[in-house]
Each structure stands twice: as C-alpha cells, then as structure tokens.
Amino acid sequence: MAIRQIRTIGDEILTKECKPVREMTSRIRELIDDMFDTMYEANGVGLAGPQVGVLRQIVTIDIDDGNQYVLINPEIIEESGSQTALEGCLSVPGKNGMVTRPNHVIVRAYDENMEQFELEGEELLARAICHECAHLHGHLYVELVEGELRDVNAEATEEAEE
Numbered sequence: 001m002a003i004r005q006i007r008t009i010g011d012e013i014l015t016k017e018c019k020p021v022r023e024m025t026s027r028i029r030e031l032i033d034d035m036f037d038t039m040y041e042a043n044g045v046g047l048a049g050p051q052v053g054v055l056r057q058i059v060t061i062d063i064d065d066g067n068q069y070v071l072i073n074p075e076i077i078e079e080s081g082s083q084t085a086l087e088g089c090l091s092v093p094g095k096n097g098m099v100t101r102p103n104h105v106i107v108r109a110y111d112e113n114m115e116q117f118e119l120e121g122e123e124l125l126a127r128a129i130c131h132e133c134a135h136l137h138g139h140l141y142v143e144l145v146e147g148e149l150r151d152v153n154a155e156a157t158e159e160a161e162e
C-alpha cells in the first residue's frame, strides 16, 4: 500500500483514452489498494487510473455510504434525470464549478475478481460514476462547467473579510 502522486490538469495523461483490463494481476490489485489510499489521503470521493498515471480503465469510489466501489472497464448503460451541483476533482486542485449530470445511472463493470456486475447510482453516486468514467476517456469535468470555474477558497476568504 502506498500513496501515489496525483496528476493535475495540464498533464497530458489526463487527456488520454484508457485501455481495458484483460485479467486481474497482483500489480493491478496493488494499484487498486493504492488508489483507495491515495483517494482517502486527499479526501476525495473518487479516483480514476489516469489520475495516478495509469492508463487503465479502473475507478475507485467511496461516497461514505459504507461501500468501497471498484469499477473495472465500466460502461454506463443507462442514465436518466438530471442534477446540477458543485463539482470538484483531485486533479484540479482548489477549484470547483457547477455541473449538470444525470441523477440516476446504471453502470456495468467488472469487480476485483473480474466478475461482471451492475451498479445503480443516484445523486452523488451517479455524479461520481459519471465523473470517474469520463476520466477513463480523457475528459475532465471542467469541460462541462456552467459559467466560471471557481476558486474553492474565494468564498472562505470573502467570509473572513466580512
């Protein structure tokens, strides 16, 4: 287990298409463990392979609902409804912005034993699934931001000045 370096916006690796995982190996299991460690250390709710420099279709998610989700080769097969909320990304430190996403998704993926399963997500989980799956195809949420990308600390500073 180890903390890996999180790649940030401007790094070309974040714009690349990831390759699917064909078989589970000890290296990939280690990568998944490291991704959880790295995500928790950075107080994130999701992380995707390219964010730690690995162009593989692997996503980890923990939205504090008691589950640790691992999505390998995920594919969103159904989406409905919509939600608009502030979104951020560990690869875009100190920023957030308003993004509209589906409110409900079903994703088909493989687990750590390479067994296929489907996961249904609503609200924050749906948002996290969409956000992380986009990373696997070289996309960042900043492409979807409505209006300006904001400085996370701007509001805090304003409040402190009042």
Ligand code: ZN
Binding pocket: 088, 089, 090, 091, 131, 132, 135
């Ligand atoms: Zn992200």
